[in-house]
Amino acid sequence: xxxxxxxxxxxxxxxxxxxxxxxxxxxxxxxxxxxxxxxxxxxxxxxxxxxxxxxxxxxxxxxxxxxxxxxxxxxxxxxxxxxxxxxxxxxxxxxxxxxxxxxxxxxxxxxxxxxxxxxxxxxxxxxxxxxxxxxxxxxxxxxxxxx
Numbered sequence: 001x002x003x004x005x006x007x008x009x010x011x012x013x014x015x016x017x018x019x020x021x022x023x024x025x026x027x028x029x030x031x032x033x034x035x036x037x038x039x040x041x042x043x044x045x046x047x048x049x050x051x052x053x054x055x056x057x058x059x060x061x062x063x064x065x066x067x068x069x070x071x072x073x074x075x076x077x078x079x080x081x082x083x084x085x086x087x088x089x090x091x092x093x094x095x096x097x098x099x100x101x102x103x104x105x106x107x108x109x110x111x112x113x114x115x116x117x118x119x120x121x122x123x124x125x126x127x128x129x130x131x132x133x134x135x136x137x138x139x140x141x142x143x144x145x146x147x
Contacts, residue, residue, distance in 0.1 A: 046112045053139040054109055054117065058090035061124075064134045065090075075132065098123050 010017055046054075062085035065075060072083045076093060083089070099106060099120045106112055112120070121138045128134045 044114045046109060046114055046117050050112075050114060050117045051109060054091070054095065055087055056139045057121065057136065058095055059087040060139075061094070061128070061134070061136050062086050062090045064136050065132075068132065068134060070132060070134075094124060095120065098127075 008016065008018055065071070065085045072085060072089065072093070095109075096107075099109065099112065099116075102120060102123065103112070103116060106116075109117075118138070125136065125138070128136065
C-alpha cells in the first residue's frame with residue numbers, strides 16, 4: 001500500500017498545517033515533525049500546483065535553451081526554421097510527447113497522477129542534461145510561480 005509523508009509547515013487559520021513531501025524534501029526537513037499516512041482508493045490526479053510547476057518548468061527550460069543559443073532547429077531534428085522557445089512550445093514538443101510515450105492513454109497533463117508528473121520530468125531532465133548539458137530543476141512548492 002502506498003504511503004505519503006506529511007511535514008508540519010505551520011498554522012493556517014488557527015489549524016496546524018501539514019504538506020506532502022518527497023524524498024528530496026525528506027533530507028531537507030531535519031527534525032521537523034512528520035506524519036506518515038497510508039493511501040487507499042483512487043490515485044490522485046496532478047494538482048493545481050503541479051500544473052503551475054509544469055508550466056514554470058517549461059518556461060524555464062525555454063529560457064535555458066534560448067540562453068544557450070539552442071533554437072528549436074538545434075534541439076529538434078525535424079524543425080527547419082530558427083525559432084526561439086516558449087513555454088507552450090516546450091510543453092507541446094518536449095513535455096507532451098515524452099508524457100505520451102510513457103503514458104499512451106494520457107493525452108493531457110490533467111490526466112497525469114501526482115507521481116507521474118515527476119517521472120515525466122525525470123525523463124526530460126536526464127535527456128536535456130545528457131544531450132545539451134542543460135540542467136533545469138523542477139519547481140517545487142517553495143518556488144514562487146509568479147502567480
